[in-house]
Amino acid sequence: VQLVESGGGSVQAGGSQRLSCAASENTYRRYCMAWFRQAPGKEREVVAVLAGDGSLSVASSVVGRFTISKDNAKNTLYLQMNSLKPEDTAMYYCAAARWYGGNCNGRIDAYDYWGQGTQVTVS
Secondary structure (H helix, E strand, O other), X not given: OOEEEEOOEEEOOOOOEEEEEEEOXXXXXXXXXXXXXXXXXXXXXXXXXXXXXXXXXXXXXXXXXXXXXXXXXXXEEEEEEOOOOHHHXXXXXXXXXXXXXXXOXXXXXXXXXXXXXXXXXXX
16 A cells, blocks of 8 residues: 655644545555654654554544544545644654554554655644
8 A cells, every 4th residue: 555645834833734644545444544753853653543443542642632533435544633732843654554453553663554754843
């Protein structure tokens, strides 16, 4: 599967932004889908994960502010980001891994397919 992110840019603190990740094929009940981010000088970290059956998890640092969702008809994954903070500034990546049932984890090495990333800058 090929993944293409969009929707990044510059936003003021407290603002909102929605990232999109277009997949080249149907991911419903076939792939774990996730958003990761990497800030300058820091390791890549998981932001949110969506399993093939729709179950989801969100990192504690963004819970209540970020929401992961998917439009299966459009093969598109979203990350709605509200109440953005300067510490949310990072390159955001969409990732996918084959789903074999159950929950999906947030380990970087579990994901085989990655987008090119989209930069989000909060000031």
